[in-house]
Amino acid sequence: MSYVSIRDLKVSFDGVQVLHGVDLDVARGEAVGLVGESGCGKSVTWLAALGLLPGKASVSGSVIVEGHELINAPRPKVEAVRGGRIAMIFQDPSSSLNPVRTVGHQIGESLTLHRGLDRRAGRVETIRLLDMVGIPDAAKRADLYPHEFSGGQCQRVMIAMALAGEPDLLIADEPTTALDATIQAQILDLLAMLRREMDMGMVFISHDLGAVGVVCDRVNVMYAGKIVESGEIGPMFDAPRHPYTRGLFDAIPRLDGGRDRLIPINGTVPNPSALPSGCAFAPRCTKASDFCQAHAPELKPQPDARNLACFHPVAPVAPQGNATEDRIFA
């Protein structure tokens, strides 16, 4: 049974629908990736699930955490899940920490809330957590303010704060996007290490397929507020079948490849207030037929255990490298 089960989650802002019925399951201890371009609804899915969207958002559907429904649940019930069962870290670590409180205070707050530690015990645990996420000289630095830390260190502090509640699941919402490449790698290693050590589930939201491949067991690809393909990392990365997923892989430069031109996905993400009828990806897809323009494909289980929403998927196992006929998105 899955730990979190999201069914038909829909979100709209001021009448513009941005999430069109997302179904997603995360098993206990599992690491799931959620990828897609900016604005496709990756973050919104989890912000909506935890009730963290601003008041003007209207949310419908169902989010069940260990048998408890969160959508339209009373506020204390949702607050009991946040931090303690499901913790979340965000894209911009520097502005995600309160600038007028010391980092020690902010971590201690979680410890008091979720583990009932008093000030002294909280302090000891805060230092242990900071030490664990790799903040040097933790005892001294716990008394510093967020502006005295670099972006990467702020993200470590955010991670320590998330771990303070001993959550079963950590939602990492583009945790490395705002950081430079070497720091990104360090944070990814840290997350992977913590997940192993603490036996914690993780949802890794990113547009970086490489990062998802390092951290996750399964991956969901989102486009325009819907999941278009999902499955195990191995088969998905070896043979992406949705033309959009395939396009994402083709747009990644290869270190070992020749100096071929990258194959971009033409066009841009559609405006949520003016989605094309039928498949939302059809206007950018070379495989699209008239049927695709008129009908929206549903996410359906495939024989190879993945889920796919496409009428004309890429051939099941495409040989790596040269099958250009299949992946020209002129």
Place this chain on the structure above:
Amino acid sequence: MLNYMLTRLLRAILTILLVMTFAFIVLRMSGDPAAILLGPDAPTDSVAAFRAKWGLDDPIWKQYFAYLKSIAGLDFGVSMRDGSSAIVLVLERVPATLALTVPTMIIQLGIGIPAGVYAALHRQTLADRGVIMLSIFGFTIPSFVLGLLFVLIFAVTLGWLPSGGQDSWRHAILPILTMSVGGIGILARFSRSAMIEVLGQPYIRTAMAKGLSWRDVVWKHALPNASVPIVTIVGFMVGSLIAGAVVVESIFSWPGIGRLLIVSVSNRDLAVVQCLLLVIASTMVIANLCVDFAYGLLDPRLRAKTAAH
């Protein structure tokens, strides 16, 4: 740090000096105290004697340096009307003005900030719109109109409160109410926008994601951040309170420094006006220093900047 404090202090003294100089020049260019104090029918030789006694025949720069010299020796001059010490005249009136301004400030803070914060937390509701409308009304209506309106309603029509004087605490109610309204409006408006700005910040979402109750998110995370801009506006308001006292004390015949200022300016009682302006300018400068100090307490980022100076 010491360097920074010294710069601040020097700047404060310079500000006061500029105000004093400006007042000195304007007062001497805008009318002859001898003519006003002695009246239009005074004989020319008594006017000449008066001018000679107060040094009004000297060139203005000479008068100015004489004035600076006496100020440096903490001699603030005497009133041209009755020869009593100007500083004593002013200080006598200070408690009456404080009796209006201190309660006014407390009322402004006590109503304005909570109303603004409430409106921000209940955005787009009837309460929010009500607060916006009332606060616009509050800071657009001039205090002399509001004061007369209150007198008309509460003193003349209803007869509940006295319309002027300083005989009991009941006499203070209408002036305090009149002075409070504008500041409540400004503070409510400002607190609302400061709070809305802060509530949209990523760290508020972090605090919520932590599992804190909404109440804790507001009290422990949003308000401490919103207090920085609110303190700025409170600093300005301390200054405008004294300006407000000038008008309100005149309407309600309240014997504070505001009324003394009006009387002294119209009499061209130079030493008293200059002494009053010195007190008022110092109050504003001190209020600003307090705001700077409060910044450091409230926001560690500004504290760091201060230390780096």
